[in-house]
Amino acid sequence: MAVPRLSRRTLGERRPELLDSVQGDDIGAGILHLGIGAFHRAHQAVLTEQALLVEPGDWAIRGVSYRGPGAADALNPQDGLYTVVERGANERFRMVGAVREVLYQRPDDVRATLASSECRIVTITVTEAGYHHDPATNRLRRDDPELAADLAGGSPRTVVGQLVDGLRARRARGDDAPITVLSCDNLLFNGRLLAGLIQDFCGLAGDPALAEWIRGHVSFPSTVVDQIVPAPTEDCLREVEARLGLADHAAVAGEAYRQWVIEDFDGPRPAWDRVGVRFVSDISAAQARKLRLVNGTHSAVAYLGLLADLETTADLVREEEFAGYVQQLVRAETGPSLGNGAGEEAERIVRRLATPRIGHRLAQIAGQGARKLPQRLLEPARDLLAAGREPRLICLGIAGWISFLRGAKQSGELDEDSRELATAPDLGRLLAAWRGCPEELAESRIFRELIADALDGLRSDGVRATVRRVVGERS
Numbered sequence: 236m237a238v239p240r241l242s243r244r245t246l247g248e249r250r251p252e253l254l255d256s257v258q259g260d261d262i263g264a265g266i267l268h269l270g271i272g273a274f275h276r277a278h279q280a281v282l283t284e285q286a287l288l289v290e291p292g293d294w295a296i297r298g299v300s301y302r303g304p305g306a307a308d309a310l311n312p313q314d315g316l317y318t319v320v321e322r323g324a325n326e327r328f329r330m331v332g333a334v335r336e337v338l339y340q341r342p343d344d345v346r347a348t349l350a351s352s353e354c355r356i357v358t359i360t361v362t363e364a365g366y367h368h369d370p371a372t373n374r375l376r377r378d379d380p381e382l383a384a385d386l387a388g389g390s391p392r393t394v395v396g397q398l399v400d401g402l403r404a405r406r407a408r409g410d411d412a413p414i415t416v417l418s419c420d421n422l423l424f425n426g427r428l429l430a431g432l433i434q435d436f437c438g439l440a441g442d443p444a445l446a447e448w449i450r451g452h453v454s455f456p457s458t459v460v461d462q463i464v465p466a467p468t469e470d471c472l473r474e475v476e477a478r479l480g481l482a483d484h485a486a487v488a489g490e491a492y493r494q495w496v497i498e499d500f501d502g503p504r505p506a507w508d509r510v511g512v513r514f515v516s517d518i519s520a521a522q523a524r525k526l527r528l529v530n531g532t533h534s535a536v537a538y539l540g541l542l543a544d545l546e547t548t549a550d551l552v553r554e555e556e557f558a559g560y561v562q563q564l565v566r567a568e569t570g571p572s573l574g575n576g577a578g579e580e581a582e583r584i585v586r587r588l589a590t591p592r593i594g595h596r597l598a599q600i601a602g603q604g605a606r607k608l609p610q611r612l613l614e615p616a617r618d619l620l621a622a623g624r625e626p627r628l629i630c631l632g633i634a635g636w637i638s639f640l641r642g643a644k645q646s647g648e649l650d651e652d653s654r655e656l657a658t659a660p661d662l663g664r665l666l667a668a669w670r671g672c673p674e675e676l677a678e679s680r681i682f683r684e685l686i687a688d689a690l691d692g693l694r695s696d697g698v699r700a701t702v703r704r705v706v707g708e709r710s
């Protein structure tokens with residue numbers, strides 16, 4: 236007999252104690268979340284659920300999904316309920332009830348939500364590509380066809396287009412209450428970036444009055460988020476079903492560790508500060524630590540690991556040369572400029588990569604490299620060069636990416652930016668064409684030589700021998 240689907244009714248019938256432990260469906264949806272994927276479900280939604288349990292308020296979440304109906308089909312029939320499995324030494328299963336509904340291809344409802352006085356916070360996780368910006372200038376890409384379609388009128392489909400559309404409706408309603416937009420994507424000063432893109436969009440739409448209103452009424456604090464949450468697998472769904480006795484199509488699994496640092500802002504919010512979220516005046520230090528140490532390490536090893544035919548981060552750090560590479564990368568190159576404790580950070584990152592049963596696939600981390608590497612690896616490389624030091628291990632990671640691109644160029648799986656770079660005839664032209672690579676790095680002789688040397692090694696000696704050699708040279 237088919238296992239019944241999770242919903243408030245079935246949970247009440249089969250596991251009433253769990254239904255009693257989750258947020259009820261009787262509160263207002265003060266949060267609109269754009270891009271309700273795995274990460275939001277395991278991170279911001281859990282912290283919001285926890286905050287609601289310590290301090291009730293109208294902070295249920297209405298989610299929006301963009302690239303497919305998956306999240307709506309998974310969550311709506313379940314009344315927004317789902318399970319989060321926290322992996323680690325002590326696994327924990329948590330039920331979350333803070334999500335109200337998911338909108339897919341319903342721009343009118345997104346506009347109405349943004350215009351409503353109920354909505355006071357917008358959170359966003361739409362990947363780097365969802366911002367449609369040029370990483371060389373941090374401005375909107377005017378040549379982007381989806382943006383062009385939004386600017387031409389009709390119902391907007393991009394995140395920036397929908398935000399502007401909804402804020403326009405809010406202004407038209409005469410709502411002067413503050414609203415806060417929190418980007419939670421792994422981008423440098425994500426709030427500041429998004430605020431600029433919104434202004435660009437208003438400019439291109441010929442609406443300076445709206446731009447001015449947004450400057451006065453909407454804040455875009457930058458945030459730093461940290462928790463490893465891989466794409467959910469069938470195994471995870473089966474595991475949750477066996478435990479719950481109900482089919483949960485929206486379950487996710489991730490690390491037990493969660494961090495959220497937010498530039499402080501005026502305006503209402505759930506009691507996030509009471510459940511570990513940090514509000515700070517300056518996120519720079521937390522941001523550098525997170526993007527360089529966690530994401531930088533991820534990106535550096537993802538391509539090398541794929542070249543070595545490995546599947547997950549845990550497979551990778553089981554091998555001595557790769558674990559040694561991670562240790563040295565953090566200790567000698569990405570860690571020291573961030574203050575004391577690079578050695579401890581290195582140990583911690585190896586432990587996180589090895590989290591049991593997390594199944595973080597290198598192929599997932601490897602996506603959209605042209606957009607991810609600048610803030611993760613190019614920034615620390617630039618700092619090291621400026622300090623007169625060689626970013627040897629970082630350049631090996633970048634060489635891994637270039638080898639991966641060149642090998643994958645026929646596969647049809649590369650994103651548009653990466654495809655273009657994969658066909659560059661030589662390293663110099665690839666670096667010059669890479670929009671995210673600052674000119675001073677593209678033109679740095681040492682930087683080019685280090686990458687060229689690593690590329691030669693990968694080609695002639697293979698990935699493991701090259702990793703061993705470069706780590707040896709650094710030690």
Ligand SMILES: NC(=O)c1ccc[n+]([C@@H]2O[C@H](COP(=O)([O-])OP(=O)(O)OC[C@H]3O[C@@H](n4cnc5c(N)ncnc54)[C@H](O)[C@@H]3O)[C@@H](O)[C@H]2O)c1
Binds near residue numbers: 274363460463
């Ligand atoms: N998963 C993690 O471990 C993690 C940790 C920290 C930060 N993040 C941030 O969250 C983002 C999403 O991660 P996830 O695990 O939820 O991924 P996911 O694939 O589960 O969800 C991605 C969401 O983004 C939307 N999206 C994708 N491309 C888009 C585009 N071009 N325009 C608009 N929307 C788009 C999709 O509709 C989906 O809702 C990451 O890219 C990263 O910036 C993730």
Ligand SMILES: O=P(O)(O)OC[C@@H](O)[C@@H](O)[C@H](O)[C@H](O)CO
Binds near residue numbers: 362363463602607
């Ligand atoms: O989510 P992405 O694709 O931007 O990056 C892949 C991983 O580096 C990332 O998801 C990390 O696991 C996460 O940022 C840890 O907090």
